[in-house]
Amino acid sequence: MSDTTPLIEPRVLKGFRDYPPEKMMPREALIETARRVYRSYGFAPIDTPALEYYDVLAGKGSEETDRQMYQFRDHGDRHVGLRFDLTVPLARFVAQYAHELGMPFKRYHIATVWRGEKNQAGRYREFMQCDFDTVGVRSLASDAEMVLVVSDLMRAIGFERFQIRLNNRKVLNGLLEKFGLRDRAAHVLRAVDKLPKIGAAGVRDELLNVTGISPTAADNVLQLAQLHGSNEQMLTQLAATCRGNELAETGVSELQQVIAWSAAVGVQEPILQLDVAIARGLDYYTGTIIETFLDDLPSIGSVCSGGRYDQLAELFTREQLPGVGASLGLDRLLAAMEELGLAPATHTPADVLIAQFDSGLIPQYFQIARDLRRLGFGAEVFTDARKIGQQFKYADRRGYRAVIVVGADEVASRKIQVKWMADGKQLEFPWDENLSEMASWLRKQLNRE
């Protein structure tokens, strides 16, 4: 390579991101937590290709997702697209293997999706989704289980103050029918969905001017959306409002059941809250719907949303495939954890750095590292023969809290020096076969007991 060859500018595409270690480590930890919680309920992982036939993906989301889809012709002139969510691949997957899989089919899927969104702050063209669904079950026990999973998940991540807001599309659809608004249901629900953002007056404006319904109908809708009180009070009021419409009445009794079953294991107010204004944009939800908000950061929006649907895969199969599931908003949650100081403070993958005092002692450094690993500690040996000051700078930059320093003296006296970075204190431990004294000190210092 000649020195005059023009260089290629190293850069990423707009709307795409690199994850350096300090971003990636909390991300991996969060994914690991989600995986653990999903598994503890019997959800099993699947994966599907990032690339699918265009006709498998197109027309399954919204007009917007179709427009945003990355699509092209491959080497074999096939029209292909990059998946834009994990629901369409799930539908395709379940339709393709329904009989081999057996129902119920409980899966989680944690994978990257792509959308060619208009470039704007906070919008990314590549992001990760983290979904769990139970397919093939009509029982509301699965709806209640979704609520429990979300509650466990939030606690496992470290949140205590959050709300799972619960609603049911049957209540909404039934009441819209009752109010004579069935034909404009999608528009009305979309307007109602904006209540937290644009307020009652804004929603009323939109109902009147955009959706074009009568002032009376708009007031009925707004009154419903603003219903408040305890879950029990709201259920009573809702039951009264819904009387006479079968669909809405079913919705109310479904809400009652999900609330009762969740309460049986302690998931209740103030965690679980009935909220008639939650509508979820997506048209395919048909029963229970949930959104999850952080008490300390409501502005960030829902961090975990989902619901029940009647027919997952109607474009792929005549088989009825009902189900229920939700999606964890990884990026939002990570942003929230950062803002609320819930992300772990240290970003080192290993616990201890072993400095290189003398390159002749590399075998000893390797041995100490091996022994520490056997005891369950991560240990990085500084392999480059740099000045010791530079090595401490490296330790500091990487966030190492303990640095082991061993020179010829320590080898002779069979001692190990450990510097605790926070206070700069240096301790000496016997260098015996199982490093027991140092190990128990390290465990205490690193809160590993």
Add this chain to the structure above:
Amino acid sequence: MSDTTPLIEPRVLKGFRDYPPEKMMPREALIETARRVYRSYGFAPIDTPALEYYDVLAGKGSEETDRQMYQFRDHGDRHVGLRFDLTVPLARFVAQYAHELGMPFKRYHIATVWRGEKNQAGRYREFMQCDFDTVGVRSLASDAEMVLVVSDLMRAIGFERFQIRLNNRKVLNGLLEKFGLRDRAAHVLRAVDKLPKIGAAGVRDELLNVTGISPTAADNVLQLAQLHGSNEQMLTQLAATCRGNELAETGVSELQQVIAWSAAVGVQEPILQLDVAIARGLDYYTGTIIETFLDDLPSIGSVCSGGRYDQLAELFTREQLPGVGASLGLDRLLAAMEELGLAPATHTPADVLIAQFDSGLIPQYFQIARDLRRLGFGAEVFTDARKIGQQFKYADRRGYRAVIVVGADEVASRKIQVKWMADGKQLEFPWDENLSEMASWLRKQLNRE
């Protein structure tokens, strides 16, 4: 949706794969093991976009990778491509952030890559790579560390019988210089690389007919490639052969150092074996090279390969970025584990299925599941109101080993019945607050003690 709407056939693109739970669970376990081992040496995770500017990816691999790259114009008419490996993104990443990162930079990267390969058995167009690299260090301690990581990794996965074959490109290049074959080095090395596949006669043919070197030169090369004996014997023979060529002599002393440092922590023959026939196809390796073979399945090829390179990112930066690293062949390893019976036998994400005897007892089932989860067990509640026989079939199909059966009688007597699927025996435990008797029995049965 009308019943006459034509359905879309659910199918995946050729060369792409779905991962159902039974394929995905061993995959997740293997990735988790790799992650744990990488971290224990201080490697930290990164991620980069799947899509990059075409000019960032093109011309960095081989002509073949350029041809195989999935490329297209995005919504903004930018020429983009899907990454075909994790080395080019690492080069771009390190060049872009070199000063913020600080050296040494030790990273692992586990992510999907795409290549529009010709469709043939065992070749996939989408697969996962699992790389670790130390960038910015010239010390051979990092080369030895690579050997140790691979050794730990193989043992952590469950392999005891494997070989890490070690060579050094300086030896190869120096000797080719000595033999007057420097100008045809790449061709000669490519021929030598095929020794395990096509044998000595095949390589000789290729050297004579394709590479066009003299019979004497071909015999020199073959003699070298077939060198055998203990590491010490081979080092002695190599040292003699290399005498007079500075590059080759350096290579021999590097091999000596890496072998000595690895041996310091017990990684030696028969695990670590000098093998002069290992050449690694890629031109960018400049020093140490390794390949890893399973004793019980050598035909599967190298399951972990890597080496040292002088300049990672010369197309992006004038800065010298030497490094050393290797890549774990996930798919090969998984295939090998399956063939050798090393994959875990059970494929359930949770430990226990709680059958639904009576839908009125859903609260109790949820409570037992919650209590089991608190004790560290995974527990799936069967949420669908099916016949108990169908639920046992489900348990069997999913690989559940224990099924909890609780009906009205058990609720009354505060007992829990557990059926152990392997022998069909049913045991009864007291249903006390912390399920202690059942928990300790389960721990024993599931080998969790």
